[in-house]
Amino acid sequence: MTTAAIDTSETKEYFINMGPQHPSTHGVLRLLLTLEGEIIKNVEPHIGYVHRAIEKMCEKSSFQQIIHLTDRLDYLSCHMNNEAVCLAVEQGLEMEVPERVKVIRTIIDELNRISSHTLWWGVMGMDMGAITSFLYGFREHEMITEIFEETCGARLTMSYNVPGGLMFDIPPHFQKMVKDFLVHFKKKLPEYDTLLSNNIIFTERTKGIGYLSKENAIAFGVTGPSARASGFACDVRKLKPYSAYHKVNFKEIIFTEGDCFARYKARIDEMWESVSIIEQLIDNIPEGDYFVKTKAVIKLPVGEYYQSVESARGEFGVYIVSDNKKNPYRVKFRSPGFANLSALNKIAQGCKIADLVAIMSTLDLVIPDIDR
Amino acid sequence: MNEVTEYFSDIFKGVRSLLKGMSVTGYYFLHPKEIITQQYPENRDVLKVPERFRGELVMPHTADNQHRCTGCSACQLACPNGSIIIVSDRIETPEGKKKKIIDKHVYNLAMCTFCNLCVRACPTDAIVMSNDFEHATYDRGDLIKILNQPGSKVLEGIEE
Amino acid sequence: MKILSIYDFSNLTQAIHTWLSGKMSVVSTQVVEMILVGTVFLLFFAVLGLVLVYAERKVCAIIQVRLGPMRVGKWGTAQTLADFIKLVFKEPLITRDADKFLFNLAPFIIIIASFMAVAVMPFAKGLQAMDFDIGLFYISAVSSIGVTSILIAGWASNSKYSLIGAIRSGAQILSYELSAGLSLLTIVILTGSLQLSEIVESQADGWWIWKGHVSSIIAFVIFIIAGTAETNRGPFDMAEAESELTAGFHTEYSGIKFAFFFLAEYVNMFIIAAIGATVFFGGWMPLHVGNFEAFNNIMDYIPSVVWFFMKVSAIIFLMMWFRWTFPRLRIDQLLTLEWKYLLPLSLMNILLMAFLSLMGWHF
Numbered sequence: 019m020t021t022a023a024i025d026t027s028e029t030k031e032y033f034i035n036m037g038p039q040h041p042s043t044h045g046v047l048r049l050l051l052t053l054e055g056e057i058i059k060n061v062e063p064h065i066g067y068v069h070r071a072i073e074k075m076c077e078k079s080s081f082q083q084i085i086h087l088t089d090r091l092d093y094l095s096c097h098m099n100n101e102a103v104c105l106a107v108e109q110g111l112e113m114e115v116p117e118r119v120k121v122i123r124t125i126i127d128e129l130n131r132i133s134s135h136t137l138w139w140g141v142m143g144m145d146m147g148a149i150t151s152f153l154y155g156f157r158e159h160e161m162i163t164e165i166f167e168e169t170c171g172a173r174l175t176m177s178y179n180v181p182g183g184l185m186f187d188i189p190p191h192f193q194k195m196v197k198d199f200l201v202h203f204k205k206k207l208p209e210y211d212t213l214l215s216n217n218i219i220f221t222e223r224t225k226g227i228g229y230l231s232k233e234n235a236i237a238f239g240v241t242g243p244s245a246r247a248s249g250f251a252c253d254v255r256k257l258k259p260y261s262a263y264h265k266v267n268f269k270e271i272i273f274t275e276g277d278c279f280a281r282y283k284a285r286i287d288e289m290w291e292s293v294s295i296i297e298q299l300i301d302n303i304p305e306g307d308y309f310v311k312t313k314a315v316i317k318l319p320v321g322e323y324y325q326s327v328e329s330a331r332g333e334f335g336v337y338i339v340s341d342n343k344k345n346p347y348r349v350k351f352r353s354p355g356f357a358n359l360s361a362l363n364k365i366a367q368g369c370k371i372a373d374l375v376a377i378m379s380t381l382d383l384v385i386p387d388i389d390r
Numbered sequence: 391m392n393e394v395t396e397y398f399s400d401i402f403k404g405v406r407s408l409l410k411g412m413s414v415t416g417y418y419f420l421h422p423k424e425i426i427t428q429q430y431p432e433n434r435d436v437l438k439v440p441e442r443f444r445g446e447l448v449m450p451h452t453a454d455n456q457h458r459c460t461g462c463s464a465c466q467l468a469c470p471n472g473s474i475i476i477v478s479d480r481i482e483t484p485e486g487k488k489k490k491i492i493d494k495h496v497y498n499l500a501m502c503t504f505c506n507l508c509v510r511a512c513p514t515d516a517i518v519m520s521n522d523f524e525h526a527t528y529d530r531g532d533l534i535k536i537l538n539q540p541g542s543k544v545l546e547g548i549e550e
Numbered sequence: 551m552k553i554l555s556i557y558d559f560s561n562l563t564q565a566i567h568t569w570l571s572g573k574m575s576v577v578s579t580q581v582v583e584m585i586l587v588g589t590v591f592l593l594f595f596a597v598l599g600l601v602l603v604y605a606e607r608k609v610c611a612i613i614q615v616r617l618g619p620m621r622v623g624k625w626g627t628a629q630t631l632a633d634f635i636k637l638v639f640k641e642p643l644i645t646r647d648a649d650k651f652l653f654n655l656a657p658f659i660i661i662i663a664s665f666m667a668v669a670v671m672p673f674a675k676g677l678q679a680m681d682f683d684i685g686l687f688y689i690s691a692v693s694s695i696g697v698t699s700i701l702i703a704g705w706a707s708n709s710k711y712s713l714i715g716a717i718r719s720g721a722q723i724l725s726y727e728l729s730a731g732l733s734l735l736t737i738v739i740l741t742g743s744l745q746l747s748e749i750v751e752s753q754a755d756g757w758w759i760w761k762g763h764v765s766s767i768i769a770f771v772i773f774i775i776a777g778t779a780e781t782n783r784g785p786f787d788m789a790e791a792e793s794e795l796t797a798g799f800h801t802e803y804s805g806i807k808f809a810f811f812f813l814a815e816y817v818n819m820f821i822i823a824a825i826g827a828t829v830f831f832g833g834w835m836p837l838h839v840g841n842f843e844a845f846n847n848i849m850d851y852i853p854s855v856v857w858f859f860m861k862v863s864a865i866i867f868l869m870m871w872f873r874w875t876f877p878r879l880r881i882d883q884l885l886t887l888e889w890k891y892l893l894p895l896s897l898m899n900i901l902l903m904a905f906l907s908l909m910g911w912h913f
Binding site for chain 2: 079080082083085086087089150157160164167168169170171172175177180185186189209212213214216217218219314
Binding site: 032034040041042056143144145146147148149150152153154157213214217219220222223370371372373375 | 613710791793796
């Protein structure tokens with residue numbers, strides 16, 4: 019059914035509330051859809067259902083306490099969020115952390131990225147109607163979660179970083195666990211391709227759907243795999259290497275198609291890159307301390323500090339204004355989900371409801387990250 | 391003619407990709423050993439919880455009911471959620487000095503986010519995170535715990 | 551073809567008939583027999599629903615590397631019964647401004663439609679409630695009544711999600727009815743009869759899926775695709791489309807009325823599988839391989855009902871396997887698949903079969 023076939027003077031637009039309780043908004047996001055038949059005319063995201071005033075809470079917390087709040091932004095890339103705060107504080111204290119810390123942070127970052135992407139892959143399949151992929155994705159996610167559990171005692175909200183280093187040293191069998199996982203994961207990743215990437219129904223539903231141009235990606239501030247699929251090189255790991263990223267060789271995954279399939283493929287390829295990064299580092303963890311002792315009460319010199327990291331969804335930035343007190347004067351988080359969501363209306367216009375679900379999946383939205 | 395062959399090769403390729411997908415799920419159907427589900431309450435005895443797992447805050451006591459907490463309130467200050475409240479008491483030491491000691495270490499499990507900051511802040515290593523994760527209760531009041539056991543004393547020599 | 555007399559149900563049904571006729575008048579015999587058959591089918595429906603839902607949950611669980619229901623009864627066998635009891639006790643909610651009469655009517659139409667289709671199923675020799683000479687035509691006519699129920703449910707719910715689901719389903723089922731019908735006609739060319747018992751009898755010396763060469767294999771593939779689409783199951787579950795329309799046409803239904811829709815889905819799946827088994831796989835005919843007398847005799851000892859249900863469950867498993875592997879199609883792709891691929895293919899296929907039949911190239 020094309021729009022041309024319908025006499026538009028006779029048809030009327032109508033509204034549908036997608037969410038706040040809806041299986042494919044992955045949280046409490048409310049989309050107000052303006053529809054004509056099944057064709058989307060306008061998407062208006064209404065956010066704020068899980069707003070917890072985290073930025074305001076940060077103003078009342080010490081710098082150590084901020085970290086556990088950042089766990090609760092984008093809970094799927096909590097380690098990157100933690101790291102951003104720690105790097106910003108370390109930058110303020112002009113502190114150099116040991117090499118060992120940098121390498122471990124990088125490994126955990128990449129494990130976290132894989133765990134986030136496997137979960138995204140499963141959920142993407144589920145949104146497309148292939149519920150089985152959800153369980154397969156979660157299987158690999160769970161294995162990484164177990165590694166985290168052994169390493170820092172928490173599965174999801176890790177709080178593994180502290181200003182100056184890490185909360186614990188890695189457990190003695192950490193390397194073996196990670197290597198075992200990589201062996202398993204490299205066997206399972208091609209399975210992901212057979213199940214979804216090469217499946218004709220899946221490719222038909224994603225190729226050419228939800229086009230985001232490079233200009234629009236830059237204009238809306240879209241970052242992460244979603245933007246790289248449109249040809250926008252924005253990987254913070256490459257542009258401003260932090261931790262141990264300057265030491266490893268990895269490709270920045272760039273596609274130019276800008277459609278749902280490119281965004282999907284960018285994430286799948288990014289998992290392979292993450293695997294290669296971990297493999298380069300896992301045998302070369304330098305000996306040394308796992309943290310530098312800081313004062314019990316950290317006070318940053320008066321000034322502004324910004325540190326961005328590449329989280330699983332894009333550029334995650336922490337902006338701290340300090341007035342030399344034990345609490346920051348102001349904290350602002352630049353969350354990738356918020357910027358990515360802003361492009362949704364541009365992408366989704368003219369698509370069908372089913373396409374909207376695919377687009378939202380490929381933008382990989384995590385609602386607490388958007389609402390904060 | 392070209393379009394016709396394309397039409398049929400499209401069908402062929404499509405069907406092939408679908409069959410490949412089915413072979414993956416078919417493999418798992420024929421290999422029930424791949425099942426990863428754990429039957430939780432049944433496997434409680436063999437359940438392995440990692441040593442570092444942060445389940446709840448506890449205060450270890452020695453056999454003669456002594457703990458290491460001096461009541462310095464460092465954990466209370468470190469806690470981001472206010473889930474620890476130290477209720478202190480003043481006693482008179484044999485030398486006649488007034489001294490602050492711990493009366494109650496109140497820990498509200500319901501508010502705890504298991505960030506481990508209190509354990510890190512503790513100067514005497516008096517509190518640790520235990521592996522126990524089965525916290526469900528019928529009464530919310532049960533989640534407010536007093537960590538130091540009744541009648542317990544501070545271990546000698548900790549305060550120096 | 552000799553069927554062991556102990557497995558011939560016509561003796562049993564005949565005996566019941568004569569016994570009843572001896573007791574009462576012709577009319578009351580008819581009435582009693584109807585009630586008897588109705589009760590048997592009702593019980594069959596209930597058991598079928600419970601078994602199929604359990605089977606689906608277990609199959610999907612194993613495919614998804616989980617265990618599935620394990621708590622209620624040994625291996626969770628009583629889980630569906632527990633679910634059913636829960637659904638019975640749930641409050642049947644009706645949305646505000648819903649068309650109450652139609653809203654309540656819809657679940658009954660869908661269940662009646664599938665109930666009617668089972669009437670002509672030849673479960674075994676002589677075990678068939680009605681043996682129309684237009685049995686196949688009757689089934690395809692009756693099974694498309696179900697779509698009215700979905701349309702009514704979607705319209706009466708006064709919910710946009712339900713309406714979109716219903717409209718999608720309407721377009722879908724009407725289109726796929728064509729392919730399903732044409733692929734069945736392909737076999738009818740060979741049988742020369744629409745009567746289901748005769749279609750089964752005609753396969754005594756081999757099932758049509760072998761005898762009809764490539765043409766009947768294509769017909770079967772088309773039939774199974776169209777059949778899955780007609781039952782609104784994944785990858786064609788456009789009408790429900792959980793991740794898009796929450797639950798599609800039955801979004802607003804709860805309690806026992808929801809259970810009716812749920813049951814109807816599984817009964818429809820059984821009906822499609824049963825038609826497939828009857829037309830392509832010889833119904834209750836045992837498997838015979840060429841001249842292996844010993845093998846064929848052993849096969850004859852397996853009761854025909856068992857054969858029927860074995861074939862049906864194989865096809866049902868195939869449909870479950872589809873569902874838990876593939877992503878869902880989009881509505882326009884669904885219609886493209888039907889009108890640009892399946893329909894031309896089945897038309898070509900029917901010509902091919904007619905040619906094969908004319909030349910006598912089938913076995």
